[in-house]
Amino acid sequence: MKYFGEGLSEEHKALNQIIRKKQRTEEAIKIFLDIHKQLHRSNIKDREENETDRLFGDLKPWEYAVMPGREDETIAWVVWHIARIEDLTMGILAARGDQLFNEDWCRKINSPIKDTGNALSDEEIMAFSKQVNCQKLLDYRSAVGERTREIVSRFTFEDMKREVNQADLMKIQREGGVTLQKDSEWLLEFWGTKDVAGLLLMPPTRHVMLHLNDCCKWKEKIRTRTKFFLV
Template identity: 30%
Template sequence: MNKDWSEKNKEIQKLLSKEATFGEAIKKLIEFREELFQQITWIVEGYPEEAFYQAPFAGADGVHSTTLAFSIWHTFRIEDIVAHEMIAVDEQILFKEKYLKKIASPIITTANELRGEEITEFSKKLNIKELYLYTKAVKESSDKILLELQYKDLKRKFGEDTKEKLIKSKCVSEDEEAFWLIDYWCGKDVKGLIQMPFSRHWIMHIEAMQRIKNQLCKIARKGADPVAICGLSCNHCFLGAWCGGCRTEYNVCSFATCSEGRICPNVKCCNEKNIDGCYECSELETCEKGFFVPSNDGANAAKAQSLYIRKYGKKEFLKVQTRLHEKHEFQKVQEVLGRDYKEALKILEET
């Protein structure tokens, strides 16, 4: 488990245990959930549709053996069911806001019962944009429920009537891989539900999603040119685990995700000019498009790298990048190359 997330979760659970710190615990839990949810937002906004039904670890032992779509659906169906059928005792968001039809899901369950190819086929059917909106609505609804809780509510338990209600709802499959959930949930008090579906369960599946998307990016980059169109090295980029590079469908470079149609201005310009990259452009030195916009503190460092490629070629550029990373400890190349592209080029040539 992510060490930082684990520590935050432990602190929250500790604070939940005392009435004097209960309010602080809820505040920190909601903040933590917001931090975790941002990971889902980045994944949904950053990756192509095909990414959500790929299972790069299919057959592996663990929650990462599924798909991104499955992970999102499963995590928030459980929260929706637990939050509304058990804690708030009202209508689930899936039905109340008619998300089932919007998402185009063939099931209303947690999907625990699905196996192998069934997971892939299920994932292909989902409208990811609507699924994301559903997850956001569930999160916001749950946060509201959390804020309305009092410390005394934490000890509330659930009896046979709740079990019967869950069974009757058909939201948990009768399959042995799923049906145990009802006994598991009903064996908890409200505090126990907050500790698992509302927090730890999120961590488990978001970490699984990170593993899945990292592997998908790794697969996408295999055989792809590691030199970005703007002149950066995807092999040495600190976003390497997140990004497949601008020459693949898994491009999550900031200038792509923030631009119209998710196409980086440098990529668009080079495509229009029918050139391989900015290093082939005669206007490079004066260019202020995309990554080279003056407000970007890494603009001139990137420009220097493109100039180095123009002068020495891609192979030498990748070699000098490796030497640069061996010599210095940094994330962003401008930390070493500075903000003057002529001086930056000299540093590269002398490395």
């Protein structure tokens, strides 16, 4: 069921059709940036209030740390997960540079982990969600989003078709972005099959769309149910 992002799937399909066409690189970047701005809060400069603002704008602190059903995660975990993956894939793999996350962000967010959180158990997700500073976590995600826009705005057709570099994948692992656990390490293999265009079509767009849709669904569950799987 669609809870978030009406029309975004159609925009994403349009992006997919042109992103590797040399004569349409500028158009592809424009579509990417339009999709991307709708997936981040409007405190990324020059944005009008959007659906993402409405998702996070009235959340109570305790609502970030509720696991509504057995198959669900928490909103806090999702914010961390999508921010870390966008940071790693855009900063290190797409831009061939560095991630934004550092010890200062880790301290401000009060995070017990540095990786994407893929391999956490339900109990670990709950402990994480109750510990982190959700406002600082949202601030980190906004900073990641702004940096992504700066990176992609400069891309050329040659950048789009560039394949992910193995050394950059190892840099992610070396810096703790993924762990050696099976549920985490597979990300390196997955990202390693992509070119930059393929990265743009998943971590900062499609991946986020799916997770924010989940968050909207969970928000509704949290506000209409009295019993939850974990809280």
